[in-house]
Amino acid sequence: MYFAALLARTEDGWEASDTDLDDVETLADLADLAREATADHDDDTVLVFIEQEGAWFGVVRVDGEEDPRIYVSDAAAAARSSYGEILLTDEMLGRNPGADDTVADLDALDLDGTEDGEPDGAAAGDGAEEAADIGDAVPSGPLGDAELLADLGVPDKELLGLEPGDALNDIAEILGAAEVLETVR
Structure with a gap:
C-alpha cells in the first residue's frame, strides 16, 4: 500500500x-x-x-x-x-540521461562481473535477464x-x-x- x-x-x-x-x-x-x-x-x-x-x-x-x-x-x-x-532519476543512478537503451547502458558498466556484461547462460533478448540487469544496477x-x-x-x-x-x-x-x-x- x-x-x-x-x-x-x-x-x-x-x-x-x-x-x-x-x-x-x-x-x-x-x-x-x-x-x-x-x-x-x-x-x-x-x-x-x-x-x-x-x-x-x-x-x-x-x-x-x-x-x-x-x-x-x-x-x-x-x-x-x-x-x-x-x-x-538517471542522474541519481549515474546513468546517461535520455539514453534509449537502459539495458545497453547497464551492460556497458559490467555490473555482473562477466567480461561482456551478460550473466553466464543468459539467452539474448531474455526479458527476465534484462529486468534482473536493471534491478542489479540500482x-x-x-x-x-x-x-x-x-x-x-x-x-x-x-x-x-x-x-x-x-x-x-x-x-x-x-x-x-x-x-x-x-x-x-
Missing part, C-alpha cells in the same frame, strides 16, 4: 494535503504538483512524502523554482515500484540528498537511520507537522 502527501511550509506553519500520483509520470510532474500547492507563495518549501508500507520511503523537497532535491531510503526497493521510479540502501531536511531540524544521520513505516511520522514530528500529516493519513 502506498501513501503520498504534500507538506507545504507557509508563513502560518505547515499545511498538509494528500495527493494522487496517478497522473504523475516524471520528477518534473511531481515538482510541478508540489509548486501548485504553494501557488500564492512561490518561494515556500514543499515536501512530498511517498511511502510504500514497510518497504521504502522517499522525500522530495521543492523550494520555489529550484531543482527538486530527493532522498530515497532504499533505492533497490523503490526501483521495483512505479512511484519509486519517478524519484530514481544500489540497495539509501540514495540521494540525505541533507535535504538538515536546515529543518532533521540531520542527515537521523534521516539515514529512519526505518520505513514510521519514518514519515518521525520526520513530521521533528518538523512540528505531525498533526497536519495525521489528518491526511
Whole structure:
C-alpha cells in the first residue's frame, strides 16, 4: 500500500494535503504538483512524502523554482515500484540521461562481473535477464540528498537511520507537522 502527501511550509506553519500520483509520470510532474500547492507563495518549501508500507520511503523537497532535491531510503526497493521510479532519476543512478537503451547502458558498466556484461547462460533478448540487469544496477540502501531536511531540524544521520513505516511520522514530528500529516493519513 502506498501513501503520498504534500507538506507545504507557509508563513502560518505547515499545511498538509494528500495527493494522487496517478497522473504523475516524471520528477518534473511531481515538482510541478508540489509548486501548485504553494501557488500564492512561490518561494515556500514543499515536501512530498511517498511511502510504500514497510518497504521504502522517499522525500522530495521543492523550494520555489529550484531543482527538486530527493532522498530515497532504499533505492533497490523503490526501483521495483512505479512511484519509486519517478524519484530514481538517471542522474541519481549515474546513468546517461535520455539514453534509449537502459539495458545497453547497464551492460556497458559490467555490473555482473562477466567480461561482456551478460550473466553466464543468459539467452539474448531474455526479458527476465534484462529486468534482473536493471534491478542489479540500482544500489540497495539509501540514495540521494540525505541533507535535504538538515536546515529543518532533521540531520542527515537521523534521516539515514529512519526505518520505513514510521519514518514519515518521525520526520513530521521533528518538523512540528505531525498533526497536519495525521489528518491526511
